Amino acid sequence: xKFSCDSSLLFKSINIVEKAIAxxxxxxxxxxxxxxxxxxxxxxxxxxxxxxxEHAIEVSVDDTETVFPTSVLIKGKTISGILSxxxxxxxxxxxxxxxxxxxxxxxxxxxxxxxxxDDFPVFxxxxxxxxxxxxxxxxxALTRATLFSVSSDETKPFLNGVFIKSDQQLLSFVATDGFxxxxxxxxxxxxxxxxxxxxxxxxxNELTKILSLLDHDSPxxxxxxxxxxxxxxDHFRLVSRVxxxxxxxxxxxxxxxxxxxxxxSRKEFxxxxxxxxxxxxxxxxxxxxxFEDNTLLLRANASLGEFREELxxxxxxxxxxxxxxxxxxxILEGVRAIDSEDIELEFNEGLSPCIIRASxxxxxxxxxxxxxxxxxxxxxx
Amino acid sequence: xKFSCDSSLLFKSINIVEKAIAxxxxxxxxxxxxxxxxxxxxxxxxxxxxxxxEHAIEVSVDDTETVFPTSVLIKGKTISGILSxxxxxxxxxxxxxxxxxxxxxxxxxxxxxxxxxDDFPVFxxxxxxxxxxxxxxxxxALTRATLFSVSSDETKPFLNGVFIKSDQQLLSFVATDGFxxxxxxxxxxxxxxxxxxxxxxxxxNELTKILSLLDHDSPxxxxxxxxxxxxxxDHFRLVSRVxxxxxxxxxxxxxxxxxxxxxxSRKEFxxxxxxxxxxxxxxxxxxxxxFEDNTLLLRANASLGEFREELxxxxxxxxxxxxxxxxxxxILEGVRAIDSEDIELEFNEGLSPCIIRASxxxxxxxxxxxxxxxxxxxxxx
Numbered sequence: 001x002k003f004s005c006d007s008s009l010l011f012k013s014i015n016i017v018e019k020a021i022a023x024x025x026x027x028x029x030x031x032x033x034x035x036x037x038x039x040x041x042x043x044x045x046x047x048x049x050x051x052x053x054e055h056a057i058e059v060s061v062d063d064t065e066t067v068f069p070t071s072v073l074i075k076g077k078t079i080s081g082i083l084s085x086x087x088x089x090x091x092x093x094x095x096x097x098x099x100x101x102x103x104x105x106x107x108x109x110x111x112x113x114x115x116x117x118d119d120f121p122v123f124x125x126x127x128x129x130x131x132x133x134x135x136x137x138x139x140x141a142l143t144r145a146t147l148f149s150v151s152s153d154e155t156k157p158f159l160n161g162v163f164i165k166s167d168q169q170l171l172s173f174v175a176t177d178g179f180x181x182x183x184x185x186x187x188x189x190x191x192x193x194x195x196x197x198x199x200x201x202x203x204x205n206e207l208t209k210i211l212s213l214l215d216h217d218s219p220x221x222x223x224x225x226x227x228x229x230x231x232x233x234d235h236f237r238l239v240s241r242v243x244x245x246x247x248x249x250x251x252x253x254x255x256x257x258x259x260x261x262x263x264x265s266r267k268e269f270x271x272x273x274x275x276x277x278x279x280x281x282x283x284x285x286x287x288x289x290x291f292e293d294n295t296l297l298l299r300a301n302a303s304l305g306e307f308r309e310e311l312x313x314x315x316x317x318x319x320x321x322x323x324x325x326x327x328x329x330x331i332l333e334g335v336r337a338i339d340s341e342d343i344e345l346e347f348n349e350g351l352s353p354c355i356i357r358a359s360x361x362x363x364x365x366x367x368x369x370x371x372x373x374x375x376x377x378x379x380x381x
Numbered sequence: 382x383k384f385s386c387d388s389s390l391l392f393k394s395i396n397i398v399e400k401a402i403a404x405x406x407x408x409x410x411x412x413x414x415x416x417x418x419x420x421x422x423x424x425x426x427x428x429x430x431x432x433x434x435e436h437a438i439e440v441s442v443d444d445t446e447t448v449f450p451t452s453v454l455i456k457g458k459t460i461s462g463i464l465s466x467x468x469x470x471x472x473x474x475x476x477x478x479x480x481x482x483x484x485x486x487x488x489x490x491x492x493x494x495x496x497x498x499d500d501f502p503v504f505x506x507x508x509x510x511x512x513x514x515x516x517x518x519x520x521x522a523l524t525r526a527t528l529f530s531v532s533s534d535e536t537k538p539f540l541n542g543v544f545i546k547s548d549q550q551l552l553s554f555v556a557t558d559g560f561x562x563x564x565x566x567x568x569x570x571x572x573x574x575x576x577x578x579x580x581x582x583x584x585x586n587e588l589t590k591i592l593s594l595l596d597h598d599s600p601x602x603x604x605x606x607x608x609x610x611x612x613x614x615d616h617f618r619l620v621s622r623v624x625x626x627x628x629x630x631x632x633x634x635x636x637x638x639x640x641x642x643x644x645x646s647r648k649e650f651x652x653x654x655x656x657x658x659x660x661x662x663x664x665x666x667x668x669x670x671x672f673e674d675n676t677l678l679l680r681a682n683a684s685l686g687e688f689r690e691e692l693x694x695x696x697x698x699x700x701x702x703x704x705x706x707x708x709x710x711x712i713l714e715g716v717r718a719i720d721s722e723d724i725e726l727e728f729n730e731g732l733s734p735c736i737i738r739a740s741x742x743x744x745x746x747x748x749x750x751x752x753x754x755x756x757x758x759x760x761x762x
Contacts, residue, residue, distance in 0.1 A: 075685065078659065078685055078686070081659040082656070082659050085652070085655045085656040085658075085659060086656065087652065100686075101686070107653070107690045107691050107692065108656060108690050109687075109688065109689040109690060110656075110660070110686060110687070110688050111686050111687040111688075111689075112685060112686030112687075113684070113685055113686050271466070271468065272488070274466045275463070275466040275467065275489060275491075277466075278459065278462040278463050278466060279491070303494070304456065304459055304493060304494055305459070305481075305482070305491060305492050305493030305494050306490075306491070306492040306493075307490065307491050307492075308490040308492075309488050309489050309490060310488050311488065
């Protein structure tokens with residue numbers, strides 16, 4: 001293997017595949033990145049047996065004759081560290097028959113011990129399956145709105161991922177941990193077959209990080225089969241197993257009708273919740289909301305003191321005073337995932353979930369379960 | 382206590398004194414900030430029994446009559462958290478006879494449990510002693526150049542601080558850990574008595590953080606007595622005990638004459654050391670330097686591979702090839718503390734320390750001890 005390439009392009013490529021390098025593994029070969037030269041294409045791969053990521057860049061091959069070996073393993077941490085310290089320039093990389101990996105640039109000369117690629121796991125082929133094409137931007141919006149609601153409770157593996165579901169031309173991403181649910185939808189031009197797959201948190205999370213390195217409007221393909229989900233574009237592939245199990249019927253959980261609805265400034269609501277958090281953080285994050293005419297009163301109390309703040313809201317549905325308590329952390333995460341000036345809160349009396357939406361937008365729904373606070377609904381606190 | 386003040390001024394004041402709030406203490410009263418109202422001055426104090434910090438701001442007192450109590454303790458973490466979440470505005474603070482601390486602002490209403498200030502340690506008076514006046518900027522330069530070289534070896538307490546020494550009109554700050562030494566000097570207009578004091582790392586470190594919050598050119602006073610060192614300006618005081626013991630004779634350690642001297646670009650040298658670090662980090666940070674005519678060759682080797690890089694230097698003294706090995710971390714920290722385009726390295730053959738200076742500047746000297754690498758001086762590696 002002998003080629004020249006732009007060090008910053010190589011570094012970006014390493015940054016993409018290193019997300020799949022195994023952390024704290026006993027199988028040390030999985031700590032490596034596999035470099036493979038195929039004609040003028042350098043293919044980088046990492047694989048922790050759960051997800052595999054592949055990325056390719058164009059390089060200049062200096063010799064017409066092939067120099068063996070054509071693939072080699074390099075410790076991911078070492079090669080990433082080296083590239084992070086090299087100023088952008090054309091570097092020359094040579095790998096000899098003893099797998100010594102030499103990097104030569106302006107004044108720079110590294111000579112690293114590589115390993116034979118024989119023991120590296122074979123990169124999974126993309127299986128036949130249902131095909132979806134989105135833009136990078138669309139995929140980012142879908143994951144950003146849902147990923148944070150995935151459950152980390154390992155006794156419920158079917159909640160440990162994002163559920164991707166199709167309905168005619170509509171694509172839905174859903175995540176829930178039993179206390180809140182996030183649903184983001186995208187209308188497409190494609191008539192989908194019946195897609196219903198749970199993609200593990202890790203695959204979606206690493207995909208999100210990689211998407212931030214790709215062009216916003218470049219196309220991203222998704223292929224869903226029974227065992228596997230693959231995301232790919234021209235130069236990049238991420239393949240992951242899918243989670244077996246039945247995702248809960250989320251449509252049943254979302255209230256069809258709400259008795260009350262208010263509109264409030266997203267920023268003012270976030271700021272007030274942030275302030276309430278200082279007191280609420282020492283009392284299980286409980287924040288009590290009282291809606292009265294066109295005001296919303298937020299209250300928190302704990303041994304260290306009390307907090308109260310009044311916000312102006314626009315009551316768009318329902319009358320009279322309503323009291324309802326929430327875990328302020330759950331509420332905040334849902335509101336932070338929204339990009340709009342105003343948000344709408346919809347709710348019913350009792351322990352029915354509260355719905356949070358971006359004002360006037362129907363493609364995103366966030367549900368949060370209220371907290372039972374018996375001392376509160378009746379008293380004057 | 383009843384007053385109004387600008388929340389951002391109060392937050393800044395809290396940020397200054399909270400550096401002296403005790404962390405992980407069993408004496409819970411030390412986790413508090415003491416608020417004291419004296420006429421129209423609000424004095425904030427924190428004290429962890431090692432250092433004490435006081436800061437005052439002007440406030441508007443709404444009533445002509447005094448409202449008791451005039452002082453109260455508030456948990457530092459709580460009040461700091463609250464102020465960090467309040468948008469800049471005029472807030473009103475009232476403390477009642479039960480030490481309930483109420484903060485009222487635009488829509489904001491906190492009611493926090495305070496504590497009586499009776500149990501709070503008395504803030505140390507500034508003792509009589511030798512007086513030094515510097516600008517904030519001068520003090521920052523003196524500490525920045527030396528603080529990182531302080532030893533953390535608790536068996537040598539006399540090295541656990543910065544040694545401040547006067548010699549006529551010259552003020553010297555010195556720190557060493559036995560492997561390197563940093564000396565920064567300032568010529569003043571004052572004829573000093575014989576100052577020689579070791580100021581604990583913690584006091585100097587917190588002072589540095591506070592200085593970054595003060596105006597660059599505002600005056601900073603230092604008073605040094607037998608037991609204590611105090612730093613103060615108009616609104617601020619930091620008082621610390623001093624370290625007992627004899628600081629080593631640093632003048633004796635600095636070589637009077639060097640056989641070799643080279644000049645090199647500071648940035649190029651730092652970048653090359655950073656790159657060498659990736660290999661050196663797995664072999665005790667040893668980097669081998671070879672000076673030959675007008676080149677400097679940096680080399681590192683470890684089980685994972687080798688690194689070499691050649692830099693252009695200007696040889697200003699001495700001839701022939703010289704080989705010398707260093708802990709690259711020690712070298713880097715010294716060079717990073719310098720603000721100049723070029724640096725000068727002075728050294729002798731053998732295990733005599735290397736001197737690093739900013740090119741053409743005599744007020745800063747950094748010494749680093751070389752590492753004995755027997756395999757190296759003779760061989761061709």
